[in-house]
Amino acid sequence: MCLDMLRHKKKVLLLLLMMATGSIVYYLYTLKLERERDANISSTTSRLEREISELQAVFESEVIPDLGALGRPARGNWSDAELEAIGRSQRETGYNAWLSKRISAERTLYDMRHRSCKKLEYSLEKLPSVSVVITYHNEDASVLLRTLSSLRNRTPVLLLREIILVDDGSSSVDQKLNDFLQIKFLNMVRQHRIATQVGLMQARVVGAELALADVLVFLDSHVEVTKGWLEPLLEPILKNNRTCTTPIIDTIDYENFGYRRGKPSRGFFNWQFNYIQLPLLKEEAVAMPAPHKNPIMNGGLFAIGRQWFSELGGYDKGLKIWGGEQFELSLKLWLCGGQILEVPCSRVGHLYRDGKFQVRYTDKEKTKESRMISRNYRRVAEVWLDEFKDKVFANMPHLTVIPVGNLAEQRELKKRLHCKPFSWFLQNLASDFLNLYPILDPAEYASGVLQSLSSPKLCLDLNESRNDRPKLSPCSSDHIFPKPEQHWTLSNHRELRSGTYCLEVRNQGKDVYKFHCHGQSGNQFWSFDSKTRQVISGQMLDFRHCLEAQPKKNLVTSSVCDPKNNNQQWKFGYQNSQRLRHFWDNIKTQ
Template sequence: MCLEIWRHKKRVLLLLLLMATGSIFYYLYTLKLERERDANVSSTTSRLEREVSELQAVFESKVIPNLGALGRPARGNWTSEEMEAMEKSQLETGYNAWLSKRISPERTLYDMRHRSCKKLEYPLEKLPSVSVVITYHNEEPSVLLRTLSSLRSRTPFLLLREIILMDDGSSSVDEKFNNFLQIKFLNMVKHRRITTQVGLMQARVAGAQLALADVLVFLDSHVEVTHGWLEPLIAPILKNNRTCTTPIIDTIDYENFAYRRGKPSRGFFNWEMNYIQLPLLKKEAVAMPAPHQNPIMNGGLFAIGRQWFAKLGGYDKGLKLWGAEQIELSLKLWLCGGEILEVPCSRVGHLYRDGNFKIRYTDKDKNAEKKLISRNYRRVAEVWLDEFKDKVFANAPHLTVIPVGNLAEQRELKKRLHCKPFKWFLNNLAWDFLNLYPVLDPEDYASGVIQSTSSPKLCLDRSESPNGRPKLANCSSDRVFPKPEQHWILTNRRELRSGFMCLEVRNSGQDVYFYQCHGQRGNQYWSFDSKLHLIISGQDKGARRCLEAQAETNGLTTGDCDPQKPKQHWKFGHQNNQRLQQIWDRD
């Protein structure tokens, strides 16, 4: 009996010993696995940290702390070599790309909002989330990084569902930059590439089709959003899902990246389909900073409901590259049951290029690009302006010879959505526009050459020059109908116009340039005293100056008006003397 008990205990002890031994081996084995895993994690972490460090060295190592902070001008004691590098980069891109690389992607900005805006509260849980769609083509990485960083730091996390970044066929792919975006912004940015450039409009539509949020916000790739920019922009859409909203677009200086406030305005287009800005109506100015109606949006920065954008068909699929897209979408919104509001409590800074920089949006030759853009404008006129398209074609006859493509889909959309006629748009949104740009224009004051009477062989010439300065050149033999570069019109709107270009003064009225006509008078406002033969710049009597010939340099300037100075005497090829008698009546 005792022997059996002893044998049983022996078996139990042996079993316990085996179990203990197995546990020890298992513990040692799992400990080994954990050490190997920790080593792998540590190795992976080290590798990621090393990769991040290497990428930061490529894209952020040149950053100078606090340069341009709070939106101030980015200035420094630059060497002559650095100044030369700045000038070279500006010639290549239209802005100071060398300096951009030295400004932090995370740079701070002042709170630019009106004091009343800062008091407004928006319950985040009630506002819709947004998908921000940004398209780019060959964008400078430092500028794009600043766009994305400003979105991340100044947008409520609950509202920013995603950023959809569409590379519209950039000429080269920088894999290091793509990796840096993925690491720096994690899952916030969805980066997609279109292998062949399709143009701004279709790239945006492609991005919108990927969006998951109920509201789309379209931005350019060279912007910086400011404090509190998003909440007031999307709040009106919550009240009316057919509302499109636009922010105030501030300016980022192309030379030193200073952030400057823009002014609220109402967008429109003139009878040559150039975008113009009109002042607020009196009731809108009194109600500032409340949102106000915006007839035509200023291009690429706006918010809109995803379903409403889709119902409108996005952009016209026949529009190519860029140009006229904001006019097409704005007219479609207003005429087909929606509205556009500019929201002064929402501010976004936009980096504009040097006005003398000739940007190329495609590898196509210059003439082919111009034809594509002209085609866009003609498509919009044919579909949306009804009988008023004839007014546009009279002012821009070059559009009539451009093939317009198939318009059936757009006309069917207009019919399906029961869109109103363009006359409704003019009657309801444009009474002050019609005062400035009537359908039936009064006669112009003068036209033909502008001839210097002190040097009668010389006439004002706008032949292209790198600095945008007009010059004096030998006069055309035909003074009334000269070659286009010497054909000027003193229009009923008091512009000195040649083609799309107008004469303007800068630097306190000292220097004379030609620039695209803006229709806002100001530095493009001119008069002609036919008795004294003076061409006079300026609307304010106390600040008027007179155009002056510099025959020795074939140049132009302005000076204090002096009828006794022969250099200030001019003659037009054709003068409408009856109209010129009334030229001072409007002053």
């Protein structure tokens, strides 16, 4: 009996010893696994930290703290080598990309809103969330990062469902930038690349089709949103789902990135398809900063219901690359049952490029930019202007020979949506526009050649080369109906116009350039003094200069008016003396 008990105890002790040994072995094994796992995690973490550090070095290492903070102009004592780099970057991009890399993507901005806007309160739970659609083509990384950072920092998280970033066939894929965007903005940004450039309009439609939110907000890739920008854009859409809203577009200076306030206005286009801005109507000015009707949106910063945008067919698929899309969509919105409201409590800064810079839209596009845009303009006129297209064609006869493509789909859309005629648009939204740009133009003040009296064989010539300066060349034999490049009119808008170009003065009135007519007077305001024979720039008395011939150089300049200076004396082929006597009627000069 005792021997059996002793044997049993030995078995139990042996079993316990085996269990203890097994536990120790298991513990040591799991301890080894944990150490290996921790080592792997540590290695992975170190690798990620190293990759993040390397990416930050690529995109943020050149940032100068507080440069351009609060939207102030970014200035510095740059060396000659730096100034050379600045000039090179502006020639390549149209803005100071060298300086942009040194301004933080997280820079602060002043609160630009009207004081009444700051008092408004919104129920974020009731407002719809948005998908922000941004398209870009060869955009500088620092500018794009600043756009995205401003959105993240100044948009309520509850309202920003996603940012859809569409790369419209950039010439190369910047994988480092793509990786940095994923790290910096996590799941906020969804990236989509189109292999071959399709243009602004089609790229935006691609982004809209990817969107998940009920409201789309279209922005350019070179903007900065300001505090409280989104909520006031959404409230009118919540009240009427066929409303499209636009912010006030402020200006970001292309040279120093200074942020400048824009003014509330009503967008329109003239009979040469130039975008113009009209002042608010009296009742709208009194109601500021309440939203007001905006006949034509300025470019492409706007919010719209996703379903309504789809019902409208998005943008016309026949429009190529860029140009005229804001006219097409604006007219479609108004004529097919919707409305556009500009919302003064919403402000977005836009980086405009140097006016001399010419954007290269695609290397494969053989058509010149002007022809491409002309094609877009003609499509808009043919579909939406009805009989008033003849007014545009009279001012832009070259449109009539531009192939326009198939318009059947757009005309069918217009019929299906029971869209109103363009005459309704003019009757309901254009009372002051028609006063400034009547359908039947009165006679011009003067026209024909502009002949230098100091060198009578020379006349002002548009100079159709790529040079942006007009020239003097031998006069046409017919002074009243000369060749097109020498045919000038002193127009009813007090412009010195040749075709779609107008003379304008720059550099404090010293230099004379040709530029597309903008219809806003300013540096394109000209008059003619029939007594002194002087062609005079400037509306206000204190800022006037006179057109001066430089016959030895075959150029024209602008200088202080001197009635005794023969080089400042000119003769039009035809002068309407009766109209010239009333040139200054109702025009402010002081």
